[in-house]
Amino acid sequence: MLAVEELNAEGGLNGQTIKLVTYDDQGSPEEAVKIANKMVEVDKVDAVIGPLLSTCQMAQGALLNDAKIPTIGIGLSPSFMENGWDYIVRSSLNSDYVMKILAQNMVDLDVHSLAIFSGQDDSSKKAAGSMKAEAEAVGITVTTTETYVDGDTDFSGQAAKLINTKPDAIYAASYANVQPIIAKQLRQFGFEGLCFNKELFQADSLRVAGSAANGWIFAYPYISYKTVDECDIPNMKEFIVKYEAKYGALPYHEGAMRGYDAVKVLAEGIKNAGSTDPEAIMAGIKSISGLEGLGGTFDYTGGDGEGLHSCNSYVIADEKYTVLDKWVGDGGFEAFKAGK
Structure with missing residues (x-):
């Protein structure tokens, strides 16, 4: 949510305000499929970020891919990137x-x-x-x-x-x-x-x-710090200071950082595309190189759908x-x- 608010404060993406729709799959693959169906059929989303767990990504991946919904996966398992899905990339680090x-x-x-x-x-x-x-x-x-x-x-x-x-x-x-x-x-x-x-x-x-x-x-790529002073990485420190100011506490789980980076990757892809056309967005993401995030420098030009390759x-x-x-x-x- 923090990344979306920042983008909207800067004028949104390609002149359009971002509308954020959120769901909790409760770590259930069955619930993840239900949510994916709703996002496609009811919400008619332009793109998806998540889910956090790879098992849930595996469950809903084919549905989102068949619907041609650009998706930024943030799970860690190699599995969901082994399916050859054209509309799914990853912004976290492949385990x-x-x-x-x-x-x-x-x-x-x-x-x-x-x-x-x-x-x-x-x-x-x-x-x-x-x-x-x-x-x-x-x-x-x-x-x-x-x-x-x-x-x-x-x-x-x-x-x-x-x-x-x-x-x-x-x-x-x-x-x-x-x-x-x-x-x-x-x-x-x-x-x-x-x-x-x-x-x-x-x-x-x-x-x-x-x-x-x-x-x-x-x-x-990420650390969930106990105090701000423990962090000596400038952009990470800037993020956790902003996070604490908004939510009153530091992130207790690095999922917040995974999500933040995923929004930045998607935003860069949409900016590169100049539209919300699914194929254009995916082409825009796959042209990303040198994008600095909390987890490192993102580069999708290798063609494997993986943005991070080291940590x-x-x-x-x-x-x-x-x-x-x-x-x-x-x-x-x-x-x-x-x-x-």
Whole structure:
């Protein structure tokens, strides 16, 4: 909503005020399909942003594509971009790219063996499979893969099995709601090594996990900061200051940042198109290059429908986010190893 308000304050797009229609799919693929039908048949939207979850994007993608509705996906799973849909692109980071980055992080941090813990949703399963492939490709031995069912809160059995394989590190393909539970239980069962996560370890999850989150590493375009002062990225800091001024709090989830960037990408595509003709909008998006967003520099000229292709890696140290390279350079990794 913030990005739309900013655009309308600047005169809208091509002289037209943007009308925002919002829905909550409640994380349900069935609800996502119902909403997509309504957006097409009743609202007659010119474009769609979202949904947040890749499973919901997969459910409604064909419908939106067949209706020729330009759609900016913000989910992370590689799956929905593997369908060859002409009217759907992504503005978040494909999790497959993240796995390559994490695998290199592991090599740099002397990880030789890895245990994997994964949810059974599409995004987590894809991420776990990709992480296993990328780790093995760089010579890391995967000792075991354990899974959990959405809604589980007791991971003691899986934690024991993971730790008993004596891995140098553990990788978790999980969502924010279970991040702190997994972190706490792994530490409670005595695992003192590095842990890697498929996506951002959220600020609210960090508050719950506390010191158990120290030593967790992730590669991601966005950070959900606990305070404004923690942010040292100029355009991100500008965004969270504006967000706090409007909503009275910092974003508790980086979905706000994903959505903000998606609006900016769509707006740039419509400006390039000079109209709301669907084919023109898609051509306008695919011509975007060098567009600076919160998550990085967007470039769609590669023809793969992906706007972002890289990001920073972060580690949680002293219950704060730190750029991984800086942590290593400042002696943080050596101190972590010494404290194990």
